[in-house]
Amino acid sequence: VGNAAGLLAAEYGEYINRHEAVVRFNLAPVPGNLTAHAGTRTTFMVLGHKPSVELCCDGETGATTQKDLRRVEYVLWHPPGEVSGEITAACGRRNLGNRVHQISWENLERGAAAMGAVRADLQRLGHGARFKSWLQLTSGAHAALLFSQMCDSVSLYGFTTFVEHSQDQFWGRRVKLKSGTLAHDWAMESRVWRLLHLAKAINICSA
DSSP: OOOBGGGGGSOOHHHHHTSSOOEEETTOOOOGGGHHHHOSOOSEEEEOHHHHHHHHTTOOOOSOOOSOGGGOEEEEOOOOSHHHHHHHHHHHHHSTTOOEEEOOHHHHHHHHHHHHHHHHHHHHTTOOTTOOOOSSOOHHHHHHHHHHHHSSOOEEOSOOSSOOOSSSBTTSOOSOOHHHHHHOOHHHHHHHHHHHHHTTSSEEOOO
16 A cells, blocks of 8 residues: 555555555555544555654554554565664564565566566566656565565555645645655656556555
């Protein structure tokens, strides 16, 4: 379940809650008045570097509607190294009862390489006019690629795919953070999701 404003287009919450596992990202809040759109369940929370620090070192859990946070499993992704290990260890100490996973650097590299290959194919087909330089994939992209390898079916809600919205995040943020616009290429990712949807590798459930 991504954070795009497309979640506000319909009440997807009932369908989201029916999934065997529900994945969310970067401690995004789910206000109580929006649960009809975004659902209430959280099985996995996938976190990039900054949200990992906020969770593991600062104790921030996000304004989630999940009643029992001990059941949420955290999946961290960031480059390897001493600091990375310290963050993961701190998360394990602070969140007693939570399972904490770290996506391996090898898996992150494979995901980035796969996305780069699809990007090149899209450009050759004339669909790369709006692509820009990128430094890394979004947390949503890492999660979609990871779970598509592990699950029989992956459904995307709240990912920017076919429609660009005037509001950035469904919970209220109007514009993307500058750091995100410098690091990520959302135009590329949205077209990759469309392609994978056509290939029946994932299911796009909200625009």
